[in-house]
Amino acid sequence: MPLINIVYASQRHAPSLKKDIAAAITALTAGILHKDPKVTAVIVSEADPADWFAGGASLAEQELASYWIDVHVTEGTNTKDEKAAYxxxxxxRMAELIGPLHHETYLHVDEVKADAYGFGGLSQEHRYHHRH
Structure with missing residues (x-):
């Protein structure tokens, strides 16, 4: 049930790009982190490459793309190897979708305590105890 927040900056523009990004990240999250895509929420926002600075210059000046992806998952549900592979x-995949990436491109897997994280008004801790 991850919540995934994606902000990207790219010179590429296509009507389906945001949907393609959301689909790709959802698929990778399901395949590598084993998260159910039916309860995965994704927010995709675009930033102007002229407004995104890395290494002291804008991405527009460097003709590069970048992203910041923040993924919230329940603490302890993924191994270090799974997170590294992800x-x-x-x-x-993002390089394929949005273009050559600046080295300073980030993804953060936030591991949130099960009693402080949930959806539909119920915590993951509650769901766990009711399944077991």
Missing amino acids: LAAVFA
């Missing part, structure tokens, strides 16, 4: 796979 970081690498997302980087590769």
